[in-house]
Amino acid sequence: MxxxxxxxxxxxxxxxxxxxxxxxxxxxxxxxxxxxxxxxxxxxxxxxxxxxxxxxxxxxxxxxxxxxxxxxxxxxxxxxxxxxxxxxxxxxxxxxxxxxxxxxxxxxxxxxxxxxxxxxxxxxxxxxxxxxxxxxxxxxxxxxxxxxxxxxxxxxxxxxxxxxxxxxxxxxxxxxxxxxxxxxxxxxxxxxxxxxxxxxxxxxxxxxxxxxxxxxxxxxxxxxxxxxxxxxxxxxxxxxxxxxxxxxxxxxxxxxxxxxxxxxxxxxxxxxxxxxxxxxxxxxxxxxxxxxxxxxxxxxxxxxxxxxLPVARDDTSYWSEQWYTFDEGKGLHQDFQWLRTPEPERIFNIEGTQLQLIGREAIGSWFEQSLIARRQTHFSYDAETTMDFSPEDERQFAGITAYYCRYNFFYLTVTAHADGQRELLVMSSEASWPEGRLSFPLSSAQIPNEGKVRLALKIRGRELKFYYSLEEERELKQIGRTYDASIVCDECGGHQAHGSFTGAFVGLACSDLNGLQARAKFDYFVYRPVRHESDRYEI
Missing domain, CATH: 2.115.10.20 (Glycosyl hydrolase domain; family 43)
Structure with a gap:
């Protein structure tokens, strides 16, 4: 056998x-x-x-x-x-x-x-x-x-x-x-x-x-x-x-x-x-x-x-790149889930070939946050999306996230200053678990007020890095430092033993703390498994 x-x-x-x-x-x-x-x-x-x-x-x-x-x-x-x-x-x-x-x-x-x-x-x-x-x-x-x-x-x-x-x-x-x-x-x-x-x-x-x-x-x-x-x-x-x-x-x-x-x-x-x-x-x-x-x-x-077991396992799909596109007639791919609400129409919809997230409460809310994500199933992977988002101020933000719960996550966002100038901002709870506060200083970069932004993250074992590029650019550029991806785990989920149960996710999110339901539009989402020397159990 x-x-x-x-x-x-x-x-x-x-x-x-x-x-x-x-x-x-x-x-x-x-x-x-x-x-x-x-x-x-x-x-x-x-x-x-x-x-x-x-x-x-x-x-x-x-x-x-x-x-x-x-x-x-x-x-x-x-x-x-x-x-x-x-x-x-x-x-x-x-x-x-x-x-x-x-x-x-x-x-x-x-x-x-x-x-x-x-x-x-x-x-x-x-x-x-x-x-x-x-x-x-x-x-x-x-x-x-x-x-x-x-x-x-x-x-x-x-x-x-x-x-x-x-x-x-x-x-x-x-x-x-x-x-x-x-x-x-x-x-x-x-x-x-x-x-x-x-x-x-x-x-x-x-x-x-x-x-x-x-x-x-x-x-x-x-x-x-x-x-x-x-x-x-x-x-x-x-x-x-x-x-x-x-x-x-x-x-x-x-x-x-x-x-x-x-x-x-x-x-x-x-x-x-x-x-x-x-x-x-x-x-x-x-x-x-x-x-x-x-x-x-x-x-x-x-x-x-x-x-x-009676037969061997076919791992082809496990190691295949998953390129998720959005089709209004097909709905959300079954790999994705969202948090808590039985009324998903309040947090997302698909218009044509774009996923539209409707800004609700802050990331980590226990009530109504606009976040769709898939499980992390590999120790190392790449994730990427392209987003169109026009925030008015710092209380509106959207982007790509490696997420466990309100107490620990990493989040590359497009947001804005109070004067409306757009910027990229990396939010991290790395240094503050289990309290769930953001770690400061936050990494940021000013970007033009119009145009789509390509957002990506790469995890290699315990190392996480964020990247971005603008519409006219082909190469991704790193933003922020190297983060400790290993905190997105059961052992750091706000309870150090017997209390955190869900595992890591990666996905897309949008928040509007002004209550104006700002929309973020995403063209696609990519999850790309990577074989890496630091991964003890991957074959």
Whole structure:
């Protein structure tokens, strides 16, 4: 069998839930504050995956305006009961401080492309919900339960309750069926049934470098659950130099031939600070059931960088330049997302062959900012656009950005002085995280008041440089210094551990702090992967 390099979903693709229906495999992953909600990829061979849908597309399903960074859609679970698809998810409204506001919902669809239903509200008692379809027809809803009285964290175990499709709500008794192990912070429950055993898979240890996957089992779905004799079944904690770190939060799938695979999140840290600029990615491991009816990760519990899969992966598209043009009749390319709002017409539209961003709140707003971006999926890349923008003053600015959240980003903008004279301005939060203030002095260059401007950025490992040129110029010129690209990462997202979840993006933005809705027009966007000697994991 061919050796396939992990991860199978590179870049920000966290909290994988895997499902097989016939010969088709699907993986659903978290999208947090990025809209539309939930990414679902499809494969026929477990090696080659294609994004097929983001099912939460309208206000009745999801409205994240006001959700803080790294809140929004957490840990979706995708299942099929033989008749239709079921998707459960959390919309997190608050995660910091003593309390968490976590609302859980269920949507369904006859096929993966939809149409997806309006949501049924389940509960708000915790996050990471999943739905288990038992062989007697009952459906069981499980999620972690939180107790704000617990210190230092509110994780209080895994709670279960029956879901009644006819009633459209949770019914019957609710019980905590598993309190976790000494690894602590138990979450991400998935239930399975095999050989008369109910298996409960959970994640423990937090989302940082102590992350792990725990397996327990019981003859009765209500428990008590005994823990795997070699817990955890997956973790990188014992090997801090292994290529795949932060391994945990996973799901199990069986092939038609009876082989077992385990998908899980992971991170690939770079620099001496162990920063995961690509966020939490999805990897896959071969697994097997032992004679003792326990699941084991092949060559585990530390995840392998290479895994045996039925076919090789075709990396042609992964290394291809992506030249995005805009067509009024086709809409925005599926690689792009925006932040929080279910009303994208308020922040962008496509007119003819130009993307028009409508200036709203400042970059980093938790409510309504005009920013469209795609995931950073390579450690080194080039990005470029050409923009037409006529700002009136310094409170109107637009351009190209390497973005994580309000607390860290790099942003090359076209703006103006109070007298209307246009200039280029580099905004950086490099020296101020986690406070999210701009770093001073800002780099700037005066430009003519009319004409399009070509904007570009280049990342080589941890080094980021901005470039520009005017309409009559062919060569790009650097503006500003070399910046530390590695801060656009989970570890620097405003929380140094267990609190930032989304990975780096690159894209286009426009702000109008005067409230006049100034428009910035973009002709194209280019994302060009680059193989670079500083990149440890790229082959």
């Amino acid at each position: 061919p050796k396939v390099l992990n991860p199978i979903l590179p870049g920000f693709n966290a909290d994988p839930s895997i499902l097989r229906v016939g010969n088709d495999y699907y993986i659903a992953t978290s999208t947090f504050e990025w809209y539309p909600g939930v990414q679902i990829h499809h494969s026929r061979d477990l090696a080659n995956w294609t994004l097929v849908t983001r099912p939460l597309t309208r206000k009745t399903q999801l409205d994240m305006r006001g959700d803080p960074d790294s809140c929004g859609v957490w840990a979706p679970c995708l299942t099929h009961d033989g008749e239709q698809f079921w998707l459960v998810y959390t919309d997190v409204k608050r995660k910091d401080g003593a309390f968490k506001d976590t609302h859980n919902y269920i949507v369904t669809a006859p096929k993966i492309e939809g149409p997806w239903s309006d949501p049924v509200y389940a509960n708000s008692s915790g996050f990471d919900p999943s739905l288990f379809h038992d062989d007697d027809g009952k459906k069981w809803f499980v999620n972690m339960i939180q107790d704000h009285r617990r210190r230092p964290r509110s994780f209080a175990g895994i709670r279960m309750q029956e879901f009644g499709p006819r009633q459209g709500r949770l019914v019957g008794p609710s019980k905590t069926i598993f309190f976790g192990t000494e690894l602590d912070l138990v979450e991400a429950p998935h239930l399975y049934k095999r050989n008369g055993w109910y298996y409960l898979l959970t994640a423990e240890g937090g989302t940082g470098y102590e992350h792990a996957a725990t397996l327990a089992r019981s003859r009765d779905i209500w428990g008590p659950y005994e823990v795997h004799p070699k817990n955890p079944i997956l973790s990188s904690t014992s090997k801090p130099l292994a290529a795949l770190q932060r391994a945990g939060h996973g799901d199990i799938v069986e092939t038609p031939e009876g082989k077992t695979y385990f998908v899980h999140l992971c991170g690939r840290p770079t620099t001496q600070f162990r920063r995961c600029v690509l966020g939490r990615e999805t990897a896959i491991q071969e697994a097997y059931w032992g004679d003792d009816d326990w699941l084991y990760i092949k060559d585990g519990p530390v995840p392998s960088l290479y895994v045996d």
